[in-house]
Amino acid sequence: MGRAPCCDKANVKKGPWSPEEDSKLREYIEKYGTGGNWIALPQKAGLKRCGKSCRLRWLNYLRPNIKHGEFSDEEDRVICSLFASIGSRWSIIAAQLPGRTDNDIKNYWNTKLKKKLMAMAPQSHRNPPPFHSPHHTPPLPSHSPPSMYKDSGGSFSYYPQNRSFTGFEPSSQNPSSLLSNNSFSVATNSLLFQTNQEGLFSPMQYYHPVKDNYLVFGSESSCSSNSDGSCSLIGHGREIKQEYMGFHGFMSSNGYGDQNQKVMLGNGDNGVEIMNQWVEKAKWEYWRNPIRL
């Protein structure tokens, strides 16, 4: 039983594409387009390839205006900032970098950028600083927040599939009042980010991958390294129920975090406060630099 395969695996070629295959695919698409059906395309184009493989080859390599080669500092900055905000949503990140593909960015992050950021980290991962530090405050734009913040009635969408903001009433306050005394930091995957003086996320230091995809708020207190490289912070934390303030709904429905991501409060007393700041910051980040698809 199980799902029917998308193509006849026995009769499709796999592995690297030859120049002949590339030109066949390119010529076909330039002439007829994809026809909205990748599965049927290879047969029409005379290719012994799976439709998915054709799609990938076109999107990642043959498509016009694909940018290859070194990433610029500006691209690095955008990737870091977005990764800190939304995690490994490579397609969304790629949408902000014209000419770059999600695969490209993913590879770049996994092989180079992550290491680069770890090297920039000022301290050993064995002794991470508190998650929340009062030293940096994002600069605040002089203009007012957009009306959508005040008037959205709890519903706006800026991620695909019309995922909408639900379960968290947008604040009618100017975000500045919520952020004026606070910086913001977040641990994601194996890096700890913090807003810098420009209000952008920047890598603060390497942080051990957190088991079970937890997102942690609050002071790290007795965080210590275990022999397997994990961090014992989770063991001291308190898991927040998903319905807490609608927070999890906000996170997952808007791409901040994901459906399986659990939320933890750190050991300190400031976890809830910081989590709330995180939510406000996420909204603020969106307002400053909306992701439009």
Added chain:
DNA sequence: AATCTACTCAACCGCCTCACC
């Protein structure tokens, strides 16, 4: 020169979502 190791990145796999029937 030969071998080993680390790294890169194109491509694949499998899951999820959505549109259509």
Added chain:
DNA sequence: AGGTGAGGCGGTTGAGTAGAT
């Protein structure tokens, strides 16, 4: 409402290559 198939996505793999020994 439920089933099905295609598209899209993120995670992972592995062949090729560069650098070290």
